[in-house]
Amino acid sequence: MAANYWESTQRKHWQFTKDQLATMRQKLEDEDPQLVHMFPLQQLRHLNIYFNQQINRLGKRLGVRQQAIATAQMYLKRFYTRVEIRRTNPYLVLATAVYLACKMEECPQHIRLVVSEARSLWPADFVGLDTSKLGECEFFLISEMNSQLIVHQPYRTLTMLQGEFALSPEEVALAWSVVNDTYMTDLPLLYPPHVIACTAVLLAVVLRPSGNNPAGGQGGTNTTNPQAGFAAAAAALSQARAAGNTTPLGTPLSSQGSSQPDGSQPERKAGAGAAAATPDARVGKVQRFAAWLGESGIDIEAMVDSTQELISFYECHEQYNDKLTREQINRYVKARGLDK
């Protein structure tokens, strides 16, 4: 239910395995292979980076808070597990997602304002945008999401952990930006929000944010030595696993994450090195958090996987080509008359 993730429609209907997600997406492409062939698109994570940027731009113009932005991003993610991207004008869908999320998150924006801001943001991509189009798309969005509009976000857990572990403002800001980054990955469709929050906090305390690394930037490329940091995170997670002693799956970290063979490789040795190099206080905090994770009964394997997904995402972010991504989207939107 609303306050209970375990009884929520999010857990029941919008949490998938990787295989399920892959099958659903394949099915959408198979509906019309010709369409997919005719209009190639960048990999989904790159599209997500682009959508994320556009949602943030619109959100900023409207002065919308992060919570509503995050909800809009979830709507977009859910929607595109049901509908092939190439059948939609993503600018319309994301403007609608923002409009709907604002109502749901109790910061409603007038439909005309959303439309006018969207029009000035994307004048060429969306000639025919008006309130009626947006209102119609809202029906489409809600219908595809089965009216399941309440989204559980990691931010609440994050706030809770902030007090619990006396996180510094820098650590909180970094954890916050890691959470924001997860909306460009599949993580919100794979794992519960508290797993994502815990992963973000763990990364934040091992990544050692410093003054030169303003947190909250785009794409999370704001860490000086991510590899070492992730390794330290992995080390902490194996500590948590040992402490928890409840996880039946004793798979060693090095054999995890078949999708990212490199990601798991440096974990152990670098992990030890990173831990040795950090001041005692930080080690203490990491260990305390790891011990807490062990006792909390949280799904450590999910955290390990989330960490690896993030590593993989940050690598993939390096290859992101904004211009190409935008052009490919705009090409099919124009060719198919979806901007009318």
Next chain:
Amino acid sequence: MDKFPRTVSQLRREAPVNHNNFIYPADRGTGPIGYQSKVRVIDKYKVVGFISSGTYGRVYKALGRQGQTGEFAIKKFKPDKEGEQVTYTGISQSAVREMALCSELSHPNVIKLIEIILEDKCIFMVFEYAEHDLLQIIHHHTQQPRHPIPPSTIKSIMFQLLNGCQYLHTNWVLHRDLKPANIMVTSSGEVKIGDLGLARLFYKPLHALFSGDKVVVTIWYRAPELLLGSKHYTPAIDMWAIGCIFAELLSLRPIFKGEEAKMDNKKTVPFQRNQMQKIVDIMGLPTKERWPFLSSMPDYSQLSTLQPPLSGPSHGHHHHHHYQNQQRQQTGVGGSHLEKWYYNTINQATGSATSAGNGAPSLASLGQEGYKLLSGLLEYDPEKRLTAAQALQHPFFSTGPDRISANCFEGLKMEYPHRRVSQDDNDIRTGSLPGTKRSGLPDDSLVRPNKRVKDG
């Protein structure tokens, strides 16, 4: 009855499609074709009557056409603009809330949502059907001869109502509009909280919970902190309303039946003096001793303009020989007449019941625990007011002759009249939509409010 829907669906299929920009038939929602629902209301449900209308739209009674068991209530939200050219204008925030909350909620004492169909610019929320509601049941008991609701029924209703409310509150949902018309009762005696049109989540609101919607909760059931201008919405507001409903189940009249002061031209919310006075007449003036934050209420200064209660409740009909025995309790703590009101009510009710000669069980069996529960719910200080969880633990439910039943009609020999459904408008597709306003009176209820005024 089948004729018309078929015609409409035929019309729909023959409707001209704009072929100019036709590219892919599978494009939906964003392309030139437009959004099409996968499910059609009229294909799936057969409307058998019209139930009621309100600000949001209309409610119809329906049966399943595709083998669904049971009966259904379909709530149709009207599109914003009426007339020939209906366009999408964005769904109202309250409809969005209701859709989202009802999709999450699942509890035996909260009305169950079956599905939501978005079709033709309208929203159809399909609910399980409930044969009765508390307003209807109360009304039935006011019919001559006036006879009280049996105590076992009252206990069961209160327990189920509190149970549903506790579920809402533990899930951070505030109902905000609890009143007899919104409490449904099925023919098997299950109480179901309905109409979550004003409900919302109350954790971490981005705005003060009051700011979005200026006036909430039918005025008779509005908590004193709201009347005094509080901006903080809490579960205690629902609990006050439940206290008022309890009192109404006992006396068959709204306990605080004030007149609503309308909003002035400047759209400022006026102080509801008349309503507050009605509360003061029975509860006495609130004091800082009993309600420490009283003086920080925005409209605190208005309190001094109210009349302190007279020696007895202003309800004329209560001047009855029965309360002679209760004279000593006349003014309880802090000038409250609630205790007198309570004993007067349960004894008077017994009197008229016996005089009617139907031998109905006496409300007096509710005893002093009934009073304690009532005064715990109608507590001025929202912080001291009983929570739903506390109220469920109240001795009221564990003492007395009656076991609490999950069927509030258990042991009753009579049957309540069924919900009236009219046949005037069975066309769910095009039905004309009167623009009634949610004015604080139970305008969206089955029984017309002016009828109640007579017996009040």
